[in-house]
Amino acid sequence: MSDNGNNLDLSSRLMRLVIVGHVDHGKSTLVGRLLSDTGSLSDGKLEFVKDICEQQGKTFEFAFLLDALQEEQEQGITIDTSQIFFDTPKRKYVIIDAPGHKEFLKNMVTGAADAEAALLLIDAKEGVQEQSRRHGYILKLLGLTQVAVVINKMDLVDYDEKVYSKIKTEYTDFLESLGVEAREFIPVSAKLGVNIAELKDEMPWYKGPTVLNMLDQFEKKPRPDHLPFRFPVQDVYKFDERRIIAGRVESGKLKVGDRVIFSPSSKQAVVKTIEAWSVPEQPNVATSSESIGFTLDEQIFVERGDVCTLMDELPIVSTTFDANVFWMGKRNLEKGRKFTIKLNTQEVECEVHEFKKAIDASTLETLSNQDHIAKNDVAELTLKTRSPVAFDLFGSIASTGRFVLVDEYDVCGGGIITTYSPTTKEDKLRDEVRTRDFNWIKSDIKPEERAYRNGHRAALILITGEPGSGKGPLARTLEHNLFQNNFQSYLLDRRNVNLGVSADLSESTVEDESARRLGEVAKLFLDAGHVVISTSNAFHKEDQEDLRLLANPYQVIEIQVTSQPTGEPDITLSLDEAQDAKAASTKIQDFLKEKKILMGHNYSI
Amino acid sequence: MDHLDELENQSIFILREAYKNFKNLAMLWSIGKDSTILVWLARKAFFGHCPIPLVHIDTTYKIPAMIEYRDHYAKKWGLNLVVGKNQKALDEGMNHEKGRIVCCEALKTQGLQCIMDEHGYTGLILGIRRDEEGTRAKERYFSPRDKNFEWNFKDQPPELWDQYKTTFADDTHIRIHPILHWTELNVWEYILREKIPIIDLYFATPEGKRYRSLGCAPCTGTIDSNAKNVAEIVEELKHNTTTSERSGRAQDQENTYAMQKLRARGYM
The missing domain is CATH 2.40.30.10 (Translation factors)
Structure with missing residues (x-):
């Protein structure tokens, strides 16, 4: 291994490189050759592999240096991805040797997915083959576009420029159809070490770089700090008094004091601290690729899967x-x-x-x-x-x-x-709701303050069920009982909304649009802190989903009056139970207490 | 962000994925440098805590200083330490003279199997690295083992974009390798940077000998070295990397595919 005496942080310039191509086109041989020509093999490794070959009566091949599994050496094909470290005077590399056999595509993908650049090998004698194309396509799909093509085994075609040119033309056309441009086509013999570390005399017609020179010309991918902030929540920890939202910054930057929003729930809060253990000083900013954790100024419900972003750069x-x-x-x-x-x-x-x-x-x-x-x-x-x-x-x-x-x-x-x-329709409505929420002008009175005054949090109670099941009387009783207990209840009848707000709707549009308008009106009452009760014969599943979407982040409680429950109602009442509206209303109120929607007044604090 | 930061962040990500996805998880702590930095990384990942129990497989042939070190830091760092042993094999007189591979399998692999059965662990975190030896180079970060602990290296799950195999059939378990992508030099550079207390068997004696890899006393040899502290080890590795790290580990040299055979059958 070389020591170039360069004190710049050499290790920070580690380049992840994958070598792909059709089976038997010489990937492992190329890697073995690169290791050997850069002096990266440990003492005795070459001898060790040579001994094995002798024991098994085989000719030594550079590929054996890589193919560590017994099966790989016996079959002469790479089965799994190997990762090998080596360095050039310019920087360090981790080289990923991916199998070329069709059966092992998943291993090739594993190798290629986190590489920054790729060498695609083509056998001069066999030309472009099935996996040459498939691997090219997969590289493109993986977003890996920094590619050089190595045309190997030139010794088997007498270092003929025509063979080289033919493959180059054919494969260039293929890559172009994918929208990929190869950086270079390098003719080599990996087995004999031609044009790997040094340009040899065999192909005077080739004026390009050696494989090693080419590798050194590949660029490191810049970290995506300039992109919008993205933080998929990995977990929420409560090991001590801190409630830490843990995850990795995928792109962009986060600072203490930033207002963040979690999607898809659209919940918001402000970053209070960025937490870290055993660091010289507590960080106040985090950038891409960092696995971090932070705390929020409010205890909002956040869980794994939520994507945290800044307010003006939503996913x-x-x-x-x-x-x-x-x-x-x-x-x-x-x-x-x-x-x-x-x-x-x-x-x-x-x-x-x-x-x-x-x-x-x-x-x-x-x-x-x-x-x-x-x-x-x-x-x-x-x-x-x-x-x-x-x-x-x-x-x-x-x-x-x-x-x-x-x-x-x-x-x-x-x-x-x-x-x-x-x-x-659902996606369109969700887009609309999100736009509404982000532009919503918020009251100076916080929802918690209203809840404290009212003795309850805002919620939408949907009473659903078959026609004639007694939903109407139950809704009226519930509204009244809540009111008597000093809660802000309001029965929002869909008919009233249709009579006024939706009076302009024609028969053809009324079905979809009236549910949306009902939801928007309900949202205003919820914003004012009320317990909104609504009932309709026309509630079907789709309408309910729309209402839930529109009422978010307020809670929606479904009371289903039915003999055959569908979906996942919060409470199911039989037709008999619903007949006794008073008892049913008490049952609902108990549930609301249990869910901490009805908290009770406490003016003494 | 330098290279060590990149490695650290990736390992923390993996540890958190492991912790989230496996309810009954344990981490193997061999007291060597690799699994000790794992403990350190876990404390980074979980903000000063290590919520995962640490399993130490005691073959009873370990170098005595390792046990002292283990007990000292388990207490100091508040770790939940679980010690496992294949008592049956020991009672029957198992030792390396019966064959190194036989002994490793009985005392380490089966010792581990016993304790996993006993505690019902479904995930096991290990500090192996790709650059240690060829077979480990082909490992995954999340690597399934079947009910007999066997590793089917011919049919490994794909791993891309940090999406790992986190669902699996009953009676299988997953091995998780958070520092798979580190090199021996990275490990020492990190120990130096983080000032992680490391067992002093790694440091050269006045006679110019040190351990480069730790295992059981009868099967672990020293190398010639004058590196007396972490900084000197880093320097030594930077300039002399043509000897393999496990050259002092006798079981690797037992025969051609010793390591592959051991690992396919559940060795760490």
């Missing part, structure tokens, strides 16, 4: 989005089956909503009219999640715009989010 929140996905699962990725999406720390059930295009990644051919993809293929598709997720487009913030798909217990696919346009 997208949706249940549908378009993505490019590659698949590594044994079972197909297909419509109608449920998977789990893991997007940063969010974990939600999801399914394929629509296959836009299924692609054979080794040829880039479209597999027409196919609504599934098999192992090793890729697709452009729309995903739908069971509940909303917060994300960015991969093109704007890479680390919050990518995800993996889990089938049963296993990570089986990966993808990047390409576009988002709200298509479903």
Whole structure:
């Protein structure tokens, strides 16, 4: 290993590099050669491997230095990803040797996913093969565009420039169709050490850099400090008196005193402290890639999966989005089956909503009219999640715009989010609500102050059920009982809203729009601190979801009067129970006390 | 952010993922430098606390100073220490003379298996690193083991974008390797920077000998060195890296694929 006497922090310039390509095109040999030519092998390692070869009656190959598993050496193919450290006078490298066999695509992906640059190897004699193309495509999908192509085994084609040019033209065309530009095409013989560390005389027609020179020209990716602040919550700790929100800054910066917002819940608070243990001084700023923790000025409910951002740089929140996905699962990725999406720390059930295009990644051919993809293929598709997720487009913030798909217990696919346009009614409404919330002019009186005065927190109580089940009388009794107990209750009848606020609606628009208007009116009463009671025969599931969305962050309590409960109501009352409105009203009030919505007046404090 | 910060932040992220995703988690503390920095990193990740119990597998052949060190810091740092032993094998007279691999399997692997069964741990955090030896170079951060503790290295889960295998079938467990991406030099640089108290067996004796890797007394040898403190070890490693770290560990040299065989069957 070299010591260049350069005292600049050499280790901070570690470069993560992956070597990919078709099976048997010489990746491990190239890595072995790089190690040997840079003097990075430990004493005895070469002899050790040579001894093994002798024991097993095989000719020594540089690849054996890497292929540590018995099976790998016996079969002469790399099965799993190796990570090897070496350095050039310029900097340190960790080199990732990824398998080229189709069966081991997931290992190749594992190796390539956190690399900053890639060498793609092509055998001069065999030319561009299936995995040469597939790996090229996957690199693009992983966002790895710093690529150089190494044309290996030039010794087997007599160092012929024509062979080199033909492969170069063919592969350049392929990469161009992906929108990737190779930095260089380097003709080499890894086995004989030609053009690896030194430019040898065999190919005087080649004027470009050696492999080592090329590596030194690759650039370190800048840390995404300049991008909007993104902090997916990993966990919330309460080991001592501090309640610490823990996670990693994926991009941007956070300062003590910043007002932050958590998506998808839209809860807000101000950062009180940034916590750290065993540091010279307590930090007051955090930047990207730092695993940190902070405390808030208010005790709001935050949990793993929430994405913390600053107020003016919000992520997208949706249940549908378009993505490019590659698949590594044994079972197909297909419509109608449920998977789990893991997007940063969010974990939600999801399914394929629509296959836009299924692609054979080794040829880039479209597999027409196919609504599934098999192992090793890729697709452009729309995903739908069971509940909303917060994300960015991969093109704007890479680390919050990518995800993996889990089938049963296993990570089986990966993808990047390409576009988002709200298509479903729910997504459109959510966008509207978010815009409303962020622009809402807040009263100087805080919700907690109103709650203290009123003896209760604001909440929306929805009484649902079949027509004629006694919901109306129950709602009136509840409103009255609450009022008698000095609580601010108000029965918001949907008919009244329709008579006034929604009087302009025509028959064709009334159905969707009247629910939205009811929700907006309810939101105003909730903002004023009331317990709002509403009931309607027309409540169906969709309306209820809209109302919940509109009432957020206030609590919505559903009381279902029915003989056959549907969904997950907070309280279910049988038709008989509802007939005794007084007893039913007491039961509801007990529940509200238990949920700490009704707290009771306490003027003495 | 320098390179050590990057390593530290990544390891903290992994420790927190482990803590969040596994209800019954333990961390193996061999008293060596690697697992000791794991303890340190856990205290960083959890803001001065170590909410994960530490398991020490006592083969009874450990160098005595290691036990003293262990008990001292377990107390000082308020650690929840769980000591495991394969008493049955010891009673039957197991030792390295019966074969190093046989002995490692009985006292370490099975010792570990016993304590995991006893406490029902489903996740185990270990301080192994990729640069230690070839087989470990192929490990994952979150690496599943089947019910017989076996490692199927031919079919490992993909790991990308810091998404790990956190769901698994009953009767399997996961090994978690938060410092997999560190090198031996990184570990010492970090010990130096953080002033982590480390057992003095690593420092050279007046006779010019030190341990570079710690294990059981009969199977662990010293190397020639004059490095008397952490700073000197860092310097030594910067200038002399062509001897392998585990060269003093006899079981690795037992035969060609010793380490692979040991690890496939559950060795750490």
